[in-house]
Amino acid sequence: MTEVVYRVEVRPRSSSGDARGEAVYRQVSSSSPECVPQQINTASVFLVQGALTTAQMQRIADEILADPVTEVATLFAPGDSAASESVNEDEHATVSEIEVHPLPGVMDPDAQAVELAIASLLDQGVAVRTGRRFELVGLSETEAHSIAVRCLANPVIHAVHTHRYHPEIFASGAPYELAVNHVAISTLDEQSLLALSREAHLFLSLDEMKAIQQAYKQRGIEPREIELETLAQTWSEHCVHKTLKSIVRYEGAMPGTKVRPGHTIEDDGAIVIDNLLKSTVAAATHELIDEGIDWCLSVFVDNAGIIAFDEDHGVCFKVETHNHPSALEPYGGAATGIGGCIRDIIGTGLAAKPIAATDVFCVAPPDTQDVPAGCLPPRRILEQVVGGVRDYGNRMGIPTLNGTVWFDQNYVGNPLVFCGCVGVMPRDRCEGDAQLGDHIIALGGRTGRDGIHGATFSSAELTDSHADEFSHAVQIGNAVTEKQVLDAILEARDNPSEQGGCLFSAITDCGAGGFSSAVGEMGELIGATVDLERAPLKYDGLTPTEIWISEAQERMVLAVPKKNLARLQEICDANDVEMCDLGVFGNQNRELILRYHNTEVGRLSMQLLHEGIPNTVRHASWSKKEEEVSGTAFRQPDHLVDDLRTLLSDLNVASKQWIIRQYDHEVQGRSVVKPLVGPDGNGPSDAAVIRPVAGSDRGLAIANGLAVGWSKDPYMMALAGIDECVRNLVCVGADPARIAILDNFCWPSCDESETMGSLVHAAWGCYDASKAYRTPFISGKDSLHNQFTTEDGRTIRIPATLLISGFSLVQDVTSCVTMDAKRAGHCLIIVGQTTTQMGGSRALARWPDAWADTSIPEVDLKQGPATAHAVSTLITSGVVHAAHDCSDGGLLVAAAEMAFAGDIGLRLDVSDLPIEGTPSLHERLFAENPSRYLLEVAQEDLDRVQTHLGDLPWAVIGNFDETTALSLSDISFNVELKELRSAWLAPLEW
């Protein structure tokens, strides 16, 4: 019997209603209101190829593809589809068909699962492809097609058909025949070297190309293609962070501390910094460790930083960005972003178990009109990055429980997607090293052509042609495969000691650069020999270079002693995980030797690979910025209710619950403080708290700090970010003496000295604040070149963006505090000072002309940490009933949030507010000074508050009462809490 392709359409019975169709309809009407169909019907499409009879296929359709209660399946035998017409009740309306199918080679996880079920039903192997069908009623084919490319499909990964797609046979790859290509570079001049770097998508600088040329000239040979590619992956900005590790020559003023390690002042006054990262972020950590912080177990050397949790456990944290892939294909980009970060945690030490995920998105406002060619509309980007994180995190069973979204016009061409993951591990599993003779074992997904050049692509600047040129850099994840790999790895890690204990001596993930980076890093000190043909492939036809650098998802690399291979194979078999033996670690000359069916296709010294990258001097400068002109049209108090509503509806303040509720933040059953709190689940929690270890009352709080509003002063932005992160953690009851933090720098191109200067300022801020708050950095990541060049050559640079993520111990979770107001009769106090400075505030962004003083408020590095510790003592002493960080939107917004979250009326009186200068009423209410906390305490405890806070500035600024409103004494300001709540909920209630 020959193989044929059947087609099955599954659609909801009319009695069940088409919820998906209605959801797509809502999506279409919101994204293209000018062209809305009357109705959208949806169907799932399955293409099944095999030697099957129609009867067998009918069984597959009835028993596997359609639910007998809610759905009907329609079967199309080969050749049937063309003749059939779409069904519509209203015979007069036109129906335009759209079908969206993954392009050949794009991961189709559902198809793999259906193949498995069919094999179980019929004991017969088949091939399956899935797709989705949309019938747009009342639209022409052209209109339907334009909607399809705008919101139903992404041409980077999908084919769009305007009729029933029913191929005769599936396309398949052809077997690969070996050809080893040498690239003649010895005679190239500078221009040709640069052209080669760009055209081959290596994205190496001239200096780097020349270093490679020189190294090969010395050996008297030309590099082979795979060797050049390996160097390009390993030397990419993404993998090696060459900008942050470079020598910097800085000209300009230096804010903050005057003495920093690794900094020397030249005769001409310029400051030379030897390795920016080491001399700032990492230096702070090492100095703190020297000063006695003894709970950092691993910093900066592994895939994630690890700190001690209790006697037996360590916890680790990593935050990654996946900006460029998410710009092209937001769903897949964000999903593989979180997937990759989860793998970092699995690949930390000798494997940690992921227990929480975080996500922060920076996008343009959804109503942006002027979206340049080559960019996706911002609303679609946000909806899809949320979808990507949701589907990957939920399927992995990892609660996504902290994050934020920041909207700014300049993210339009280059959105930022930060994905974080926290893990827990036994303390004796915190370190691992590949040993001589260990086998190189790859676990998990198969290798395909997906994700090629992801590392080098992410190190370049986006342009309007990138969607076409780099579609192969985009990957689609399969979370279930990664979960299976995780299960197998944890079993191998926890292999009982009588059976040999942990089965591997090192582990890392296949991320950027694929096998080339993973094996190259693990074998750095001892060398590695790899047989590339052994890697299991998704389809035929991959070249050895493609296998070597593919960033196909869900793969981990382990170093496994020979004696453990059989046991590991058993564990993998039991978990349905594919395992392959790629070669051996360790060889005589510390080389990376690549073979394909016994033919050598590449050979590189680890020395050139890891130490050969030329260290260039980068120029940085900082000129005095012009003072912005202040406005004079001061806001008047009679607008206050409207102003408050406006700020609550500001996208950067408004509720993100539309996103939060799509994430399973309860999975694993360890939540203590959830992302949304209060009786109606509307209150925005400052941080999340979980119990990493079952049965223990010790907790872990997770939060972030992001002060993009302060971007024009990057030094102060770093201080503010760290201060905010600390405040958020302290507010739920975390111990400020046990906070560890992470840095993620997302910057535009640092080739310009002023931009490089702003990066230096932020790094200085990190050093100063980390030292002052005694919060060591344990890991970090940077993503540079975040800018977009439009068709007409305009460059849109993102605002310099520094995300601080932090986690901290909670000594006893039963004493945690949430931000929702608890009881009428209690009073509201503020700790911290307010000034006239409106810089960085949402009120300034909203009413730019309304403020006399637009300078950015300073973070006081003495008072900030002192306040955090004092507030924390108050909380642990039990007198605080609710605590909330006073940040985006200012005091009035934060107080309103507490009141409506707890559904308890509040009367404010800010006349005794601790101030510096003479802030007006509006400034008191809307300024965003750092280091401020709002606390709910009982009247009778005010003496104890005074004892704990001592000389710190604080005051009672209001009383919770029996009303249902927020009011202000002295002026006529009275507004119902429910009005405020809906102003805050509405903007992002999509």
Add this chain to the structure above:
Amino acid sequence: MLRALIVTTAGINCDQELAEAFQLVGAEPHFLHLKTLLAKPKRIEQFELIGLPGGFSYGDAVAAGRIAAQLMRRELYPAFVKAVERGVPIIAPCNGFQIAVQMGLLPGPATGEPWPSVAPQPIVALGDNQSARIIDKWVEVQVPSQTRCVWTAGLSADSHLQLLPIAHGEGRFMATSPSVVQGLESAGQIAIRYADHDNPNGSTDNIAGICDASGLVLGLMPHPERYTVWEHHPTWTRLPQSIRRSQPFGIQMFEKAAEHARSAAVL
């Protein structure tokens, strides 16, 4: 000690919290991969309690629980039926419920009727939420007074404490006809309902969970295993200290089943 079987497979991810819930009521959890069970269905006979945990089995390809149910229908349905006949309480939250319905375990035969020897076609389904979106929240639930479910019968608490968390995209309970729902109702097979004002997905008759005619097999969309300590409660920071003298609603369900298993001595 009671032995509790927890069935895992690709994409199942609520197995740990289910195990912890069983542990809290004094049962010893054992994880078995579907592959192992398919090779040796008789292994089920070693257990006095069974849990089919939540998650996204096989990525919920095609529909939630479809692939796992398909893999289990032929080989494992008879083994599960034997366990029920032996008196073993079975709990299937979320994805477990979706699997149980499609593999033919729920709602099972009418009172007094024998279990069919091969898995029957489903007569109830868990369809897309009306919003077509995954939703994570806590909802108020109610236990019908006439239910015969061994996990829920007789449980009651103040409404602000009788909550359960949900997290699903396909949890809308539907039946082939209204008479199926009426039949379940009159036979006491509605095990748990969403409060009238808190139906999160458009389920028929606010049905959150059903049981078989024996009351042993409970399938439900909410996750009682995620409400076993007071710090799970969504507003526990507002509850008085005295509340800690009682048990959270979720763990009470496990207590009831463990009690039943002990008294029935299903060995």
